[in-house]
Amino acid sequence: MSDKPLVAVTRVIPQAGMDLVNEHFDVRLWEDELPPSPEELAKLLHGAVGALTLLTDTIDGEVLDREPQLRVVSNFAVGYDNVDVPAATERGVIVCNTPGVLTETTAEFAFALLMAAARRIVEGVDYVRAGKWQTWGPTLLMGQDVGGATLGIVGFGRIGQALAKMASGFDMKILAYDTYKNEEAASEAGATYVELDELLHQSDFVSLHVALTEETHHLIGADELKAMKSTAVLINAARGPVVDTDALVAALKDGEIFAAALDVTEPEPLPADHPLVSLPNAIVVPHIASASVSTRNKMAALAANNLVAGLNGDRPEGLVNSDVFDRARRQGVSAKWL
Ligand code: DGY
Numbered sequence: 001m002s003d004k005p006l007v008a009v010t011r012v013i014p015q016a017g018m019d020l021v022n023e024h025f026d027v028r029l030w031e032d033e034l035p036p037s038p039e040e041l042a043k044l045l046h047g048a049v050g051a052l053t054l055l056t057d058t059i060d061g062e063v064l065d066r067e068p069q070l071r072v073v074s075n076f077a078v079g080y081d082n083v084d085v086p087a088a089t090e091r092g093v094i095v096c097n098t099p100g101v102l103t104e105t106t107a108e109f110a111f112a113l114l115m116a117a118a119r120r121i122v123e124g125v126d127y128v129r130a131g132k133w134q135t136w137g138p139t140l141l142m143g144q145d146v147g148g149a150t151l152g153i154v155g156f157g158r159i160g161q162a163l164a165k166m167a168s169g170f171d172m173k174i175l176a177y178d179t180y181k182n183e184e185a186a187s188e189a190g191a192t193y194v195e196l197d198e199l200l201h202q203s204d205f206v207s208l209h210v211a212l213t214e215e216t217h218h219l220i221g222a223d224e225l226k227a228m229k230s231t232a233v234l235i236n237a238a239r240g241p242v243v244d245t246d247a248l249v250a251a252l253k254d255g256e257i258f259a260a261a262l263d264v265t266e267p268e269p270l271p272a273d274h275p276l277v278s279l280p281n282a283i284v285v286p287h288i289a290s291a292s293v294s295t296r297n298k299m300a301a302l303a304a305n306n307l308v309a310g311l312n313g314d315r316p317e318g319l320v321n322s323d324v325f326d327r328a329r330r331q332g333v334s335a336k337w338l
Pocket residue numbers: 055076077078079080102238289290
């Protein structure tokens with residue numbers, strides 16, 4: 001029997017993270033490629049003081065109540081909509097995420113999606129693969145220009161700001177929408193804050209970078225898609241439910257917008273027979289915006305370090321609910337498992 005604290009790790013993560021958790025903890029690891037079911041997750045968490053979770057694991061009040069010894073939930077993602085943070089805070093459970101390390105990688109992927117949809121690259125590849133390429137065509141697969149176009153960024157946090165900086169290399173005009181306004185960041189990135197409606201009307205490209213909350217659920221629905229230009233491209237590298245999928249399918253079919261490029265979908269995974277998959281003006285990829293070798297290693301190391309710090313009574317770098325940590329510090333009851 002090991003005398004190290006028991007933690008659950010809900011999937012095999014890149015080596016940098018696995019090495020760290022194995023060094024510090026007795027690790028109960030979910031080794032399958034597919035996520036554990038809620039019942040399997042419950043078994044995995046049983047008796048653990050910490051958990052390294054993925055965005056596919058639901059951690060809510062019920063889960064936390066079953067495991068009152070659980071002190072730290074470290075999510076291997078910047079987004080943490082799979083964790084009920086108020087429920088964790090109420091129960092004194094520290095929640096962590098992996099901000100910062102995936103900013104550039106995610107922003108560059110959003111830009112890659114933008115370019116691919118604007119210039120119809122996937123359709124071009126399919127065309128050649130299908131043996132349809134007979135000659136150079138004066139009107140073949142005509143797309144939209146990116147240089148000098150207007151990019152509307154919905155959610156102007158770290159990733160949105162990084163995207164704005166990349167887009168400035170293409171002389172794009174940047175509009176930003178966010179409920180929280182950071183004027184300094186906007187002026188540094190050459191962006192102008194506008195209301196959502198104005199952004200949708202004016203933009204040639206609309207890229208989504210908001211967290212999924214009750215307020216952003218279906219933020220882009222039928223009315224918002226109608227407000228966009230018929231030549232516009234929608235990019236989503238945030239969370240699938242920010243867009244109303246049925247409304248998007250209808251808008252793409254009716255030519256209300258030119259194209260959509262999606263790293264994330266609702267539902268996720270999207271079944272292969274879903275209409276979005278076969279629409280020529282939709283690009284769907286399997287939630288891989290942060291998936292570079294270097295970034296996934298950094299995310300793994302940060303998620304593991306968050307767990308180590310949280311269970312050692314130290315402030316984790318990616319602490320989401322600082323209330324819990326500060327309260328424990330004030331009361332002199334910080335976790336000290338290591
Ligand atoms: C996140 O971190 O929230 C992404 O969706 C996966 O990298």
